[in-house]
Amino acid sequence: MKKIEVCCGKSCSGMGSRRILDFLIAKLGLKPGEENDTMSLNTSPCMGYCARSPNIRINDDHFIFGANVKNVLSDIEKGGKYVEPQILDLTDDFLNDLS
Ligand code: FES
Numbered sequence: 683m684k685k686i687e688v689c690c691g692k693s694c695s696g697m698g699s700r701r702i703l704d705f706l707i708a709k710l711g712l713k714p715g716e717e718n719d720t721m722s723l724n725t726s727p728c729m730g731y732c733a734r735s736p737n738i739r740i741n742d743d744h745f746i747f748g749a750n751v752k753n754v755l756s757d758i759e760k761g762g763k764y765v766e767p768q769i770l771d772l773t774d775d776f777l778n779d780l781s
Pocket residue numbers: 689690691692693694695727728729730731732733735736737
């Protein structure tokens with residue numbers, strides 16, 4: 683089962699994620715929140731990779747950056763690119779400056 687999430691944050695929306703979501707809804711026959719035997723489709727708030735918008739996340743830790751309608755189905759089939767989860771370092775000097 684592939685868990686597909688389309689980012690609908692401001693940056694991704696501005697870069698066309700809604701168009702990609704509409705395309706996936708039509709091609710997969712799924713609405714956000716639905717699943718079939720092989721996939722689930724959902725939207726997501728900002729994923730934290732706005733500079734690479736529009737983005738799709740697969741199974742929580744794989745991404746399609748700069749997704750587009752032309753390639754999105756084959757990119758989903760390939761499974762996306764693994765991205766190490768971001769862990770917030772609370773000892774970071776930047777955060778200490780905020781306190
Ligand atoms: S709005 Fe999509 S990653 Fe930030």
